[in-house]
Amino acid sequence: MSLNPPEHTEQRRALRDAFGKQTLQRLTAPIRDTTGELLDQLEDALTEGPRADFVHTSDQLPISVVGRWLGLPARDFDRLHQLTREHTYAQELFPTPRRLEQADLASGELQAYFAAIVADRRACPRDDVISNWLTLWDTVVPNRPAADVTVRRMAMFSLMAGLETTAALLASSVRLLAQHPEQARLLRSHPEHTSALVDEALRFDPPVQVISRVAPRDMTLAGVRIAAGQVAYLLIGAAQHDPTVHERPDIFDVRRPGRRHLAFGAGAHYCIGAGLARTMAIQFVEALLRRLPSLYLPSPPLWESRVAFRRMESLPIAWRRPGREG
Numbered sequence: 001m002s003l004n005p006p007e008h009t010e011q012r013r014a015l016r017d018a019f020g021k022q023t024l025q026r027l028t029a030p031i032r033d034t035t036g037e038l039l040d041q042l043e044d045a046l047t048e049g050p051r052a053d054f055v056h057t058s059d060q061l062p063i064s065v066v067g068r069w070l071g072l073p074a075r076d077f078d079r080l081h082q083l084t085r086e087h088t089y090a091q092e093l094f095p096t097p098r099r100l101e102q103a104d105l106a107s108g109e110l111q112a113y114f115a116a117i118v119a120d121r122r123a124c125p126r127d128d129v130i131s132n133w134l135t136l137w138d139t140v141v142p143n144r145p146a147a148d149v150t151v152r153r154m155a156m157f158s159l160m161a162g163l164e165t166t167a168a169l170l171a172s173s174v175r176l177l178a179q180h181p182e183q184a185r186l187l188r189s190h191p192e193h194t195s196a197l198v199d200e201a202l203r204f205d206p207p208v209q210v211i212s213r214v215a216p217r218d219m220t221l222a223g224v225r226i227a228a229g230q231v232a233y234l235l236i237g238a239a240q241h242d243p244t245v246h247e248r249p250d251i252f253d254v255r256r257p258g259r260r261h262l263a264f265g266a267g268a269h270y271c272i273g274a275g276l277a278r279t280m281a282i283q284f285v286e287a288l289l290r291r292l293p294s295l296y297l298p299s300p301p302l303w304e305s306r307v308a309f310r311r312m313e314s315l316p317i318a319w320r321r322p323g324r325e326g
C-alpha cells in the first residue's frame with residue numbers, strides 16, 4: 001500500500017493470480033465448511049445460554065480462510081489473529097503510547113513468523129501461495145534474499161489487510177440485519193440480494209474509515225491546498241454519508257439503487273482482496289439467514305475506541321427460535 005510505481009505495479013501483478021477467479025472458486029468449499037462449523041458453534045451457544053457474542057464468530061472466519069489460503073498451520077491462527085489486531089493500532093489516528101508499543105512488538109513477531117515461513121518454503125517448496133510467489137519473484141529479482149524479503153512482506157500484508165476488515169464487515173452486516181428485521185426477512189425470501197446487503201453494509205459502516213496519502217508535490221484537492229510531503233487523510237466513512245452523493249445516506253437500505261462506495265478504496269491501490277472479502281461475507285450471511293433467522297440484539301454493541309479501523313469489541317446477539325416469533 002505504501003509503494004508507488006514501478007514497484008507497486010510489479011508487486012500487484014505478482015499478487016493478481018493468487019486473488020483471481022480460480023482462487024475464489026477453490027476457496028468456496030473451505031468458506032462453506034468453516035461457515036457451517038462456526039454456525040454450529042453459534043447455534044450451540046445460543047441454545048445453551050440466552051445470548052452469544054457474535055464477535056467470537058466473525059473473528060474466526062477470515063483467519064481460517066486467509067490462513068488456509070496462505071498455507072499457514074491452523075495451530076497458529078489464534079496467535080496470528082491476536083498479533084494482527086494489535087498491529088492495526090499502528091494505523092490508528094490517535095493510538096496511545098502503550099498501543100503503539102504493542103503494535104511495534106506485534107510487527108516484530110509477525111515479521112519473524114513470516115521470515116521463518118518463507119525460509120521453510122524456500123527449503124521445501126509446496127503447492128501453495130507463498131511458494132508460488134517465491135518462484136514468480138525469483139524471475140523478477142535475481143537476488144534471492146531480496147525476493148524473500150518482498151514475499152515475506154506480501155504474505156504478511158495480505159494477512160493483516162484481510163482479517164480485521166473482513167471480521168468487521170461480517171459483524172456489521174449481522175448488526176444491521178438484526179436492527180432491520182424487515183430487511184432480513186426480505187433477504188431470507190430473496191437470498192440473491194445478499195450481495196446488495198454486503199455492499200450496503202460496506203457503504204453504511206465501512207471497516208476502513210480513513211486512508212491516507214502523502215502529497216508528492218504542492219497540490220489542491222477539492223479546493224484544499226496540500227503542500228508537498230504533507231499527509232492527507234481521506235475519510236471514507238464520511239464520504240459514504242455525503243447527502244450530495246447518496247440519497248438519505250443515514251438510512252440503511254439493502255434496496256438502495258446502485259452500489260457505489262469507496263469501502264475498498266479506489267484507483268491503483270483498490271483492494272485486491274475485495275472479491276475474497278465479498279465471497280466470504282455473502283456465503284456467511286446467506287447461511288446465517290437460512291440457519292438462524294430472527295436474530296436480535298438483546299443489548300447494544302460495545303465499540304472499540306478506534307477511528308480508522310472501526311470495530312466492535314462485542315456484539316451480543318440472541319435468537320427467537322422459529323415458532324416463538326411474535
Ligand code: HEM
Pocket residue numbers: 001002012066157158159161162163165166169206207208211212262263264265266268269270271272273274276277
Ligand atoms: C471487508 C473487507 C476489506 C476491506 C473493507 C478492505 C479495504 C481496503 C482498502 C480501503 C484498501 C485501499 C487502501 C488505500 O488505498 O490506502 C485495501 C487495499 C488492500 N487490501 Fe483490502 N480490504 C478488505 C479485505 C481484504 C482481504 C480479504 C485481503 C487479502 C486477503 C485484502 C488485501 C488488500 C491488499 C493487498 C491491499 C493493497 C492493494 C494495493 O496497494 O494495491 N483486503 N483494502
